[in-house]
Amino acid sequence: MGLFSHNKSQEQAPSSDNADAQLSGDSTIREWLDHPVGGQIFRAMLAEAGQNEKVLGPVKGWSLKRVAGMSQGKMTDEMITDMVQKANGGSVSAVPSASTSAAEPSAPDMPEWQEKITPGRFAGQTVIVTGAGSGIGQATASRVAREGGRVVAVDISPERLNDFKASLSEATIDVVAGDITNDETIEQIVQTAGERIDALANVAGIMDNMTPVHEVSDEVWSRVMNVNLVGTMKLMRAVVPKMLEQKSGSIVNITSEAGIRGAAAGAAYTASKHAVVGLTKSSAFAYTGTGIRVNAVAPGGVATNIEAKFDSDMFMERFNAASAIMPPPTTANQLAASITFLLSDDGTNVNGAILPSDGGWSAA
Ligand SMILES: NC(=O)c1ccc[n+]([C@@H]2O[C@H](COP(=O)([O-])OP(=O)(O)OC[C@H]3O[C@@H](n4cnc5c(N)ncnc54)[C@H](O)[C@@H]3O)[C@@H](O)[C@H]2O)c1
Structure with a gap:
């Protein structure tokens, strides 16, 4: 099972009593991990995939949505909405992100590379x-x-x-x-x-x-x-x-x-x-x-x-x-x-x- 695999059915929703910051799909992975409830949800998801947070080192400054975009369809929009709801005690947050890690800024969102096909490059091969x-x-x-x-x-x-x-x-x-x-x-x-x-x-x-x-x-x-x-x-x-x-x-x-x-x-x-x-x-x-x-x-x-x-x-x-x-x-x-x-x-x-x-x- 790969890094971004996710089995939604086994996910538990921990109590959000002590969660004050709101999380969203735009929050960084680091913000998710630092969040008392979001961290539990995220770590449980990693554990199901046989992983732990240490494998996320290089993408900790990325937003959850951006990491999901690289998951080859394994982390869907529906899953993100579900995670956000659970992390925020049942409500989808419109708040951009919690700022729990000002010392380590997020990676800037760069324009995505676009593939350009060369028609016929392998024709006849x-x-x-x-x-x-x-x-x-x-x-x-x-x-x-x-x-x-x-x-x-x-x-x-x-x-x-x-x-x-x-x-x-x-x-x-x-x-x-x-x-x-x-x-x-x-x-x-x-x-x-x-x-x-x-x-x-x-x-x-x-x-x-x-x-x-x-x-x-x-x-x-x-x-x-x-x-x-x-x-x-x-x-x-x-x-x-x-x-x-x-x-x-x-x-x-x-x-x-x-x-x-x-x-x-x-x-x-x-x-x-x-x-x-x-x-x-x-x-x-x-x-x-x-x-x-x-x-x-x-x-x-x-x-x-x-x-x-x-x-x-x-x-x-x-x-x-x-x-x-x-x-x-x-x-x-x-x-x-x-x-x-x-x-x-x-x-x-x-x-x-x-x-x-x-x-x-x-x-x-
Ligand atoms: N993903 C990375 O970060 C990364 C980094 C450096 C190098 N690579 C190399 O890139 C190559 C592709 O890896 P990937 O990341 O796409 O992995 P992947 O697991 O997504 O794909 C590998 C594919 O190879 C197939 N495969 C494995 N063993 C096989 C076998 N004995 N016979 C036939 N098929 C077999 C698997 O079924 C799978 O479909 C690998 O050689 C890997 O070492 C990957």
């Missing part, structure tokens, strides 16, 4: 996208499809894939439901792609449980390495022969801020994403001059369904200190803009690049 059932993979698959490409959409979840395909009925999307660590799935992906494979976006990936090496379990280590690194390698290995024959092809692997620094995730995830960087650079070097380009995108925080679970108190403390310089999370569509640039012919002459798409986090 077959593009494989893994992780297409959710988040960054789905946004990438959608952008390619809406720019005229045929997408081979891969995910372990058949339901999410089918929903995605149904959401773009005009587009050409073939789905492959399966685990990218499984050789049969890899075979099926290549067969489904058929004659040509113009591009591959290796997006499917999983987080670890934010543990340092002395606390990491063999199970977490193997699972994270298998999906993030082995699955990525297997699919590259399977598509490269066809790209060599075609004398063209673009591969984009998704690493992470954790692929370029040590302060963004636990040992397993960080090692897996550093390894994806190595795999990308080695391949870019190996295939130079063949028409194949291999690059990677390193996202910072992105609002998706990826699970952020902290199983180590020691690590959480270190992480929170480091996250002070982390820009607020961005949207999956913004990542798709960076990924499709490298996937497309616009990325000509870019090979072996590790492109941070992180709002400047890596510059700090």
Whole structure:
């Protein structure tokens, strides 16, 4: 379950006797957390999602409405109205916000980025996208499809894939439901792609449980390495022969801020994403001059369904200190803009690049 998941049915309405300040959808997350009643409601909601307030560090200065806007529809207007009513003892507040944290001002509301489609950018091309059932993979698959490409959409979840395909009925999307660590799935992906494979976006990936090496379990280590690194390698290995024959092809692997620094995730995830960087650079070097380009995108925080679970108190403390310089999370569509640039012919002459798409986090 992701950061913004919410199960309304289990929500309890605590007493609002001691709540004097009024909360609204425009109140910041920090104001909600500082509020005696709003704080309880918000913390209960996080607990249901298997989270706690520490994961909210970078967005604490944002309004509840703004965070909801990034929740991919999981936090609806109705839920916000319900929360506001409960926090204010039954009435919806017209009062803008409580000012309980004047020392830490809210982030300014910036104009939202607007996606601009380049019609036909992928026309005539077959593009494989893994992780297409959710988040960054789905946004990438959608952008390619809406720019005229045929997408081979891969995910372990058949339901999410089918929903995605149904959401773009005009587009050409073939789905492959399966685990990218499984050789049969890899075979099926290549067969489904058929004659040509113009591009591959290796997006499917999983987080670890934010543990340092002395606390990491063999199970977490193997699972994270298998999906993030082995699955990525297997699919590259399977598509490269066809790209060599075609004398063209673009591969984009998704690493992470954790692929370029040590302060963004636990040992397993960080090692897996550093390894994806190595795999990308080695391949870019190996295939130079063949028409194949291999690059990677390193996202910072992105609002998706990826699970952020902290199983180590020691690590959480270190992480929170480091996250002070982390820009607020961005949207999956913004990542798709960076990924499709490298996937497309616009990325000509870019090979072996590790492109941070992180709002400047890596510059700090
Ligand atoms: N969200 C972030 O903040 C963030 C930051 C840096 C990097 N990333 C990376 O971006 C990529 C996409 O993550 P997201 O945030 O969109 O997550 P997400 O959980 O929303 O989507 C990941 C998708 O991959 C699929 N998947 C997982 N394991 C799979 C497997 N073995 N085989 C096939 N499909 C599988 C899942 O079913 C899911 O639909 C990942 O590689 C992740 O490590 C994410």
